[in-house]
Amino acid sequence: MTTAAPVDREAALQEIRAGLRRGQQALADWENGRLAVSAVPGSGKSTGMAAAAAIAIARHQLHLNRQLVLVTFTRSAAANLKAKVRGHLKALGLPQTSFTVSTLHGLALSIATRNPELSNLNLDTLTLVSPSQNNRILRACVEQWIVANPNSYYRLIEGRQFDGEETEQLRRQSVLRTEVLPSLAHTVIREAKSSGLMPAALLDLAQNVNHFLPGDVEDYDVLTIAAGLYDRYQTLLSQRGWIDYDDMILGALRTLDDPDSRRFWQGRTFAVFEDEAQDSSPLQTRLLTLLAADPDDPHGEPNLVRVGDPNQAINSTFTPADPVFFNQFCDDCRRQGRLVTMDQAGRSSGIIMAAANRMLAWVNQAQVAGPETPFRNQAIAPVDPDDPQLGANPEPLGAGVEILSPPTTLDSVKLITQRVSELYAANPETSFAILMREGRQGQFVGNLLRDPDLVGGVDLPAMGLKFYDVGEQDRQTQVPEEMLTLLQFIERPHSADRLKGALRVLVDRQRVPTQDLNALAQAPEQFLYPGPLDAPPDTEAARIARRYCAGLLRSRLELPPYSLFSFIGLTLGYNQSELATADKLAARVSQQIRNDDTLAAAIAVLQDIVGSERFTAVDTEDTDSLYTRPGQLTLITMHKAKGLDWDVVFLPFLHDKTIPGTLWVPPQGEFLGDFTLAEVARAQIRAHAHAGFAPGQGEIPDIISAWEQAKHLKAAEEYRLLYVAMTRAKRLLWMSAAQQAPFTWSKPENVQAANPCPVLPVLREWMGR
Ligand SMILES: Nc1ncnc2c1ncn2[C@@H]1O[C@H](COP(=O)(O)OP(=O)(O)OP(=O)(O)O)[C@@H](O)[C@H]1O
Secondary structure, three states: OOOOOOOOHHHHHHHHHHOOOHHHHHHHOOOOOOEEEEEOOOOOHHHHHHHHHHHHHHHOOOEOOEEEEEEEOOHHHHHHHHHHHHHHHHHHOOOHHHEEEEEHHHHHHHHHHHOHHHHOOOOOOOEEOOHHHHHHHHHHHHHHHHHHOHHHHHHHHHOOOOOOOHHHHHHHHHHHHHHHHHHHHHHHHHHHHHOOOOHHHHHHHHHOEOOOOOOOOOOOOHHHHHHHHHHHHHHHHHHHOEEOHHHHHHHHHHHHHOHHHHHHHHHHEEEEEEOOHHHOOHHHHHHHHHHOOEOOEOOOOOOEEEEEOHHHOOOOOOOOOOHHHHHHHHHHHHHOOOEEEEOEOOOOOHHHHHHHHHHHHHHHHHOEOEOOOOOOOOOOEOOOOOOOOOOOOOOOOOOOEEEEOOOEHHHHHHHHHHHHHHHHHHOOOOEEEEEEOOHHHHHHHHHHHOOHHHHOOOOHHHHOOEEEEHHHHHOOOOHHHHHHHHHHHHHOOOOHHHHHHHHHHHHHOOOOOOOOHHHHHOOHHHHHOOOOOOOOOOOHHHHHHHHHHHHHHHHHHHOOHHHHHHHHHHHOOOOHHHHHHHHHHHHHHHHHOOOOOOHHHHHHHHHHHHHOHHHOOOOOOOHHHHHOOOOEEEEEEHHHHOOOOEEEEEEOOOEOHHHHHOOOOOHHHHHHOOOOHHHHHHHHHHHHHOOOOOOOOOOEOOHHHHHHHHHHHHHHHHHHHHHHHHOOEEEEEEEEOOOEEEOOOOOOOOEEEOOEOOHHHHHHHHHOO
């Protein structure tokens, strides 16, 4: 027998550290307590975090019962980080069980479901409410609220003025019942719940709202209405035994309220490292801080390392995440000498970083998004000459930054095609992306690019360039196939093939540990229902597999085929969009089996769907690298592009109507006033959540001030989104605003004169300096 050569651990540790740049090393040198790492785009946050994790594991000799908990925002980020940490641990000869990597919700769910009696969440019985079920619940809440609050409802119908005319009354009722109130409920529940506010607390908050308004402005007591809707929502969810995403976090927090449980989790958690910390809600941060605390010194410093870029916070208008919180954490840490700034980035050419810096400085100084500045004052710097990253800060292509204003949006696309063909001809290994603000712009571009005649005869595919339209591909997920595999197992669990198929899916989705599935599947009956004389594999991994399989089989007895889809989605740990796909699939299948509502019929329909071209499963192993392949032009939204990069990035439709854009009051809702109730309520709740976080915050603003704040919030976020988009480019950042642009992107052919986003003239002037 040969033994592996002993690892010179100290040398290996030094080597890992030497592969880091300055800011990353400061992260790797963390020893205990809190640490804030504020990082610029392209600075290598995950590279730094993976190395820091491995070093901490080695230094503190962590193991299965004393682990480092790494938290990331998405599952693919979790997979990437895990692979990096594993690589380091292998080199160090350290146990792979010394750390976990999960998404925040994944972590919360494992804490909550380990002690169902404390969290009230039981993995065997809970159902994650799907988006469409959620919509139905919201509608039900609205109907119940109307019955219980006829006066408030009538007050809304009256709006700012009303002459009592009957058809107008009916129209207003319909707008309120189907649009305004469901949207208010949707926004408020999310916002309040993730800020840790339950309905009663929201009602209290409503008492503090300033109602001194000018005489001509209608007031509606929006938060009281919102609290009423929220209260009903909670009741309906619990009656049905459903949970939403925030309940997972709340369930975990309830578990940690229990002293024994808290001691258990805190005891096995040595420290928490959080990535993308700018995107966490207050509730999520509370969970991580609690977990990171020392059980013997609960009020001492938690071992909590939070890494993020407040300037890339782009979820604040649809989640309660707000860069205010992470900025505050950074400022607190700075006062104690616990702030690391990772300001060197190797991704882009100097001119691209300089353009992003110029944009950031101008937006902050011009106060284009209200009195608060959208960005943390933090410039991106190039790396040192001896930086470990090969080819850091590459030479620019062309001018590095190119800004155009062609006559129409069609001309923009023609210019892009032209530029791509030149650059691709010069170097077929170049990666390209067109980043759009909204999906409909993507459809417009996609349609043009698929027909060379429309774009001046340049035939990119004929030149060999690959084309990846992410919006289009998104529909092709693995969801249908996985559903089919699990339903087939549920239908015939005693078939070894089907059992194995199901186990493979469970392993691939990281529900069940990797193991020899043949050993489990060879005798399905014994594996699933072992009798006293049977000796099925009895490892921990096998027991986990059995538990999942038993849960699936039980669901067949308890649920109609339609509901099995979301149950399976939950079992497989689907993310929100995958759950939405599962839901859509369920709707489609159940429509086709209306007359034969059986599992067999559902399977037959699914087989058709999976077999058809439209739903061909894509390989989602590593979507990031699929999006950024060399020799490919990728069409993707700015939001999705976060975290990725390309040699050449096109930002074609930068008009002021989209960036920063304006908050919109739909015409049918104008009878209420020049605002939307949902945005008003959001800003009011946020003012409360930010109390103590941002200067001057804390008072709950009146309806008019709240609407003003909502506008600033949106503008600030749009500028950050533009910053994210600009910093995706490595060697050429191409930006344009056509002189004419569509009034709405649902009708791209209807163009009218359009102004550029105010950043463009500023950058142009700066370029010509
Ligand atoms: N120390 C290093 N040595 C070698 N390569 C590095 C190092 N640090 C970062 N890189 C490389 O730099 C690139 C950018 O890193 P990464 O994607 O982690 O940046 P980021 O900070 O997450 O950027 P963003 O926030 O803009 O998405 C990656 O290709 C990574 O491999």
